[in-house]
Amino acid sequence: MSSRAALWLRGLWSRSERSVARFPRLPMAMKAATAAALAWLVVLPIGGVADDYPYYAPFGAVIAVSATVARSWRVSVLSIAGIVVGAALAFGGARLPIAPVLELALVVGGGVVLAGWARLGPGGEWVPLAGVFVLIIGGTDRVGFVMAYVGLTALGALIGIGLNVLWPPLPLIAADGALDRLRETLAQQLDALAGGVSQGDARTGATWQQLRDAVGPRTDDMRARALEASEARWANWRARRWQGESDRQFRSAQAMARLALLVEDLTMLVVDSEREDRETAQLRPALRPPAADALRSTASLVRDRSDTAAAGRIAAAEEAVQRLASAIIDVQTESEAADSFVAGAIVSSLRRIIACCRPDAA
Structure with missing residues (x-):
């Protein structure tokens, strides 16, 4: 040929x-x-x-x-x-x-x-x-x-x-597609949160709602496709050849399901704290730039599925989150100390998301 x-x-x-x-x-x-x-x-x-x-x-x-x-x-x-x-x-x-x-x-x-x-x-x-x-x-x-x-x-x-x-079906490609769609949706959600917190003031509840992606349906679709791929092994003469790939996909689906829950919890935290109907926004001006940077760096990590780039993305995200943590320590000596609890919760959530993105977590 x-x-x-x-x-x-x-x-x-x-x-x-x-x-x-x-x-x-x-x-x-x-x-x-x-x-x-x-x-x-x-x-x-x-x-x-x-x-x-x-x-x-x-x-x-x-x-x-x-x-x-x-x-x-x-x-x-x-x-x-x-x-x-x-x-x-x-x-x-x-x-x-x-x-x-x-x-x-x-x-x-x-x-x-x-x-x-x-x-x-x-x-x-x-x-x-x-x-x-x-x-x-x-x-x-x-x-x-x-x-x-x-x-x-x-x-x-x-x-x-x-x-x-x-000719038994082995829907590994469909399951990978569902994983990629969920991955991109979660990354877009983190980018949207970064754009929201980088604003000078809080947004309305309706505006925040527009920034929220439909994570739930994507997660359900991913789980359904992963279940199909796992179920397809029964009476399937093609399954043995793809056993390793199927196992990897099942582990990835579990990790992505956990990641979706973490992103959804973080979204609820930011949306609830940054609505304009609250007396004051929880993220003060000094914390907004490092918070937005940490969210964007984590979004890049979530979006990138390449194992070769994973270490660099993880290091960049961890550094960005650490800068946010350092900024929180800096404001604790100022009058804004009482308003740093939400920022601390964001740091904790982002660290859990980063941990979930590590290759050994899938």
Whole structure:
């Protein structure tokens, strides 16, 4: 292979990784589309009842394709169980001597109640839908409809599960993307705090709210992606090769979750102390420049994921925090001493954040 072709392939792979990191559901969407098409091709030659309801096979395939093999099995089994429960509810409602509209209301209401059954898990959402399908679409041949509904859905689910087993997902790239997005959000939050405290006076609560990033959703997304990557090891012949990377990613996710909590606590501390509705701002003019500098240096450390630059970033952040600590000591001999408690809390929080960013903390 020529060097030009090798460079082209590496560039293509890099672009693919970036696409997966930005759109983590893209691989699952492609697999779901393939599974649905295969299920459709498989069910067409069967004939009989499959000719009347062939669309339930791709329906089952889409249900089965999930982020991990383990989840594919679980979701498929519980979804089919939910369909069976909904069908049984429809059969029971149809046997009652009441008007059709009351049958429908009874099946839907009962289905919504049964959807909350813990043992059905995510399959519970299919209970009211299956009940309505059986009651209305089934018509006079409800037994045949239920056999087609359950049977073809199960067939499609087996095809989806089989595709997941043959090429099991290993969502490490998606999890890395979630980690990077959270890292950048936390760094932006620290930069925003630095910009806020560097002002000459306190800001309104509304202004501070605008400076707060949505750390919570990013943290939830990161945890979900890390859990998927860990869960993907089950029945995954690709997992052994990436065992070390998966372990590193799990440790990084734990460290980032702790870091997000520390940044959120620091944000609440600064926002609460620097609102203009307080009688006086807690950070006096002499403490604002070193506080802003310490926040920006820590933001640079959080943003940089390179191990080679970690030592330099850590040293720079520690020096900036120490300058803030020294400034606090300087003002303790002045009239501003009573107002240095918040600055001391900021120092403590930043030191904990720096400790969390050390390579051996992940």
